[in-house]
Amino acid sequence: MDFVTLGGNLLGTIPLGDIVLYITPLSLFLFIVLLVFTLLIAISKTETQVEATLMKLSNTNVKVGKKEFKQRRFLSVICGIASAGAMITGDLFNFTLFMALIGILNIGIVSAVKQTTVLNSAYQYGLIAMMCSLPLFGGASIILASTGTLSLAVLSQMPATPMVVFGAVLMLLGILGESGVAPFFASKAEMFRTPGSPFIVIIHLSSLFIIVRAVEILLLVLW
Amino acid sequence: MVFIPSYVPAEFLSMYLPAIYGALIIGFIGSMAIALNRRDIHILILTDLIGLAMIIIVSAVGTDLAEALILPGLVVELAETLAISEILLSREMHKIEANPRANLTKSTSLFPQPFALDMEIMTTAPNFIALVLIAYGIFLTGFTGGAVAGGGIVLYALSKKARGLPVLILDGIAGVSGIAWCLWIIGFALFFVAPNLWILSLFLAACGLLLKVASKVGLIGLLMREDIDKE
Numbered sequence: 368m369d370f371v372t373l374g375g376n377l378l379g380t381i382p383l384g385d386i387v388l389y390i391t392p393l394s395l396f397l398f399i400v401l402l403v404f405t406l407l408i409a410i411s412k413t414e415t416q417v418e419a420t421l422m423k424l425s426n427t428n429v430k431v432g433k434k435e436f437k438q439r440r441f442l443s444v445i446c447g448i449a450s451a452g453a454m455i456t457g458d459l460f461n462f463t464l465f466m467a468l469i470g471i472l473n474i475g476i477v478s479a480v481k482q483t484t485v486l487n488s489a490y491q492y493g494l495i496a497m498m499c500s501l502p503l504f505g506g507a508s509i510i511l512a513s514t515g516t517l518s519l520a521v522l523s524q525m526p527a528t529p530m531v532v533f534g535a536v537l538m539l540l541g542i543l544g545e546s547g548v549a550p551f552f553a554s555k556a557e558m559f560r561t562p563g564s565p566f567i568v569i570i571h572l573s574s575l576f577i578i579v580r581a582v583e584i585l586l587l588v589l590w
Numbered sequence: 591m592v593f594i595p596s597y598v599p600a601e602f603l604s605m606y607l608p609a610i611y612g613a614l615i616i617g618f619i620g621s622m623a624i625a626l627n628r629r630d631i632h633i634l635i636l637t638d639l640i641g642l643a644m645i646i647i648v649s650a651v652g653t654d655l656a657e658a659l660i661l662p663g664l665v666v667e668l669a670e671t672l673a674i675s676e677i678l679l680s681r682e683m684h685k686i687e688a689n690p691r692a693n694l695t696k697s698t699s700l701f702p703q704p705f706a707l708d709m710e711i712m713t714t715a716p717n718f719i720a721l722v723l724i725a726y727g728i729f730l731t732g733f734t735g736g737a738v739a740g741g742g743i744v745l746y747a748l749s750k751k752a753r754g755l756p757v758l759i760l761d762g763i764a765g766v767s768g769i770a771w772c773l774w775i776i777g778f779a780l781f782f783v784a785p786n787l788w789i790l791s792l793f794l795a796a797c798g799l800l801l802k803v804a805s806k807v808g809l810i811g812l813l814m815r816e817d818i819d820k821e
Contacts, residue, residue: 379769383782460659464752467666474673478680483688486681490630497637498624500670501617504663505610505647512606512651 369523373583380457380520388457393583397454404572405447407565408561409440414564429562430461435479443566450573454580460516460586463507463538466577470496471546473558473570480561488557494545494549503541509534510588516533523587535588542581546574602652609650616643630678634671656813720746728806731796736803743804767805773798 371377375392382388413436415430431439433577446469453465477485511517513530525531547555559567594603620639627633644667648659672683727739777794780787 373753386782406659464662467670471666471669471673474670474677478673478677481684483681483684486677486684487618490674490677490681493670493677494624494633494637496672497667497670498617498621499639500663500667501613501640501644504644504659505613508648508659509610511653511655517655589803 373586379412386456386458386461387518388455389520390455394455394580397580398451400450401447401576403573404569405444405451408443408569413439413566414562416562431562433555436518438479439476439566442472442475443569445477446569446573450569450576453577456515457519459510459519459522459584459588460507461501462580463541466503466542466545466581467496467500467578470500470575471549473555473573476566477558477561477572482561485558485561488554491554492547492551492558495547495554499541499544499551501541502537503545506534506538506541509537519584519587527589531588535585539581539585542577544579546581548574548578604648606652610647613643613646614647616640633676634678637674638667638671641671663755686741716745724804728800731793731800733799733803735796736800739800739804740806763805767802770798770801770805774802 378390601703723742777791780791
């Protein structure tokens, strides 16, 4: 499918050698929203959870230490930038790389927490993300092998051969696992049970946005 | 339309499908093994097997572009392994903190046993050999040069018995590595933005990679030395 059909009028292209970024209203909107959210995260402070204490009347504050706060903020900002890059990229393999990067950063954001259960689920999610890098990169490389290009502008003009369909299906599987949606969400949902709200939210937001973009890319490749 | 140069032998072309099937079968076997296993560390190691299958499937394409895909794939795989093992470590540490008696094993290192290297060649030759290796590495530049120069640094670090390198020096080597990484990135970006400056960007990337790899290998050698000289 032509990307004008999916994303609206073509506003312009940014040629960087082989890699040609194209800008449509859809990708520009997603890109700007993610950058604004990243900016909000960069200037915000972390929340403090108030928990009821067992067998007592007082409450306890669950705070985040300064070192942990700094590490988390840094990784969240990088995660936001990586998601923004995945929104605007015009290259299939750059998209898969940004996807894998987001997967690593999602693990990194929760890696400094003290709750053992959260670490446990982060570990499970990391295993799924690592296993899904096989279909993710494998799908991209099969598409490369059967079409000879990774540029989305060129790929969208090509008819889909059975091998391309196979590669796209593999890629879909990889994206589902890396971003931890539908069949793989069980461990990722548990990763949120920790203080530090605005930084944790980027885990969700990045996977939401990347699914929208992945649907666009798969439609571009398949039709 | 797929363009395949005429000088590529037919055997190479026919290897593509078996390689993909092989990699998928390896991935499947790895997943089965993960499903059967119960211990976390075994699962982590088996997951790396699936990562290797990913490398096979990407390298089966066998073009220049595919080679550009293998390196980031490898780096991503390595980073994920590191991140997950870090998670595993900190989880175990929190478990031990909560219940110190549960795990009575001591801290581990690269060589758990005391390991003294007492050879004459390690006291006489290494200065000269290390110098030659580093000079040759600088002459080579790039990844290979970095590995050769790093080998020289490792040899020097292994053979010299002075223990307890100050933290400042270790930090300094790590800083050089970081700056070299920036050089490499700048060279890489310049390559795309201004293709007519290719020779400058090539040399930036080559020298950056040289420093990067050399300092990394040197760091490994220094850390190993700390372990090896243990009495």
